[in-house]
Amino acid sequence: MSKTTKKDTPRYVKISIDIAHRIYRGEFPEGYKLKGRSTLAAEYNVSPETIRRSMALLQDMNVVKVREKSGIYVISKTNAKHFIDKFNIKNNLNTLLSNIKELLSEKNKIENELANKLETLVQDTIYFRDMDVLNHHKETICPNSHLVDKSIDEINFWQNTKATIIAIIRNSKTILSPGPYFRFKEGDVVCFVSEEDNVYNVKKYINKAE
Numbered sequence: 001m002s003k004t005t006k007k008d009t010p011r012y013v014k015i016s017i018d019i020a021h022r023i024y025r026g027e028f029p030e031g032y033k034l035k036g037r038s039t040l041a042a043e044y045n046v047s048p049e050t051i052r053r054s055m056a057l058l059q060d061m062n063v064v065k066v067r068e069k070s071g072i073y074v075i076s077k078t079n080a081k082h083f084i085d086k087f088n089i090k091n092n093l094n095t096l097l098s099n100i101k102e103l104l105s106e107k108n109k110i111e112n113e114l115a116n117k118l119e120t121l122v123q124d125t126i127y128f129r130d131m132d133v134l135n136h137h138k139e140t141i142c143p144n145s146h147l148v149d150k151s152i153d154e155i156n157f158w159q160n161t162k163a164t165i166i167a168i169i170r171n172s173k174t175i176l177s178p179g180p181y182f183r184f185k186e187g188d189v190v191c192f193v194s195e196e197d198n199v200y201n202v203k204k205y206i207n208k209a210e
Helices: 011-024 037-044 048-060 077-133 157-161 196-206
Strands: 064-067 071-074 137-140 164-170 173-176 189-193
Touching: 011 037, 011 048, 011 077, 037 048, 048 064, 137 196, 157 196
Parallel strands: none
Antiparallel strands: 064 071, 137 189, 164 173, 164 189
C-alpha cells in the first residue's frame, strides 16, 4: 500500500490509490484485465462492495473501465498518475490545514498563558506595592518554634495574634498569601501586617517554644 495514504483515509480510497500505483508502475499495463471483485476483495481482505467503490472511483478518473459481465480493464497509465497526484495534493492540503489548526490552537494556548502570567505579574506588583505601604513586618522562625511543621490552619494564626500573614520567604523564594494548609519550616521568614502595638506579641508568638 502507498505511503502517501493516511490512517484516516477510507479503505476503498487506499485500495484505489494502491491499484493506481500498480498501474503506473506497469504491474497492470493498459488493456490489462484486472482480477474479479471477489479475487481483489480476498487479496485486500475487504468486502466486494469495498472493491466496487474503489473501481468506481478509478473509473470516474478514467483509469479503468468496468464492463458488466466482462470485467475491469486498465485504460490509462497517464490518468493513473493524475489520480495519484490529485490525491497527494489533496492529502498534502489536508495535512497543511491540520497543521495550521494545531499551530493556531497552540498559539491560543500560549497567548492565554501569557495573559495569565501578565495578570499575575500585575497583581504581584500591586501586592508588593501595598505591602510596602502597609509597612509589613518580618520574623524568622527559630528551630524550637512551636510553628515548625504546623499548618497555618492548625495554629489559628490570626485568632492567636490578630495579625495577617501576607507572605512567607523560604530559601529566597517568596510565597504570597499562603493557604491554610501551608506548613511552616525552620528558617521561614514570616511577613505579616499588624497594629504597631501588637508587633512584639506577634513575633513572640511566632517563636514561642514548642
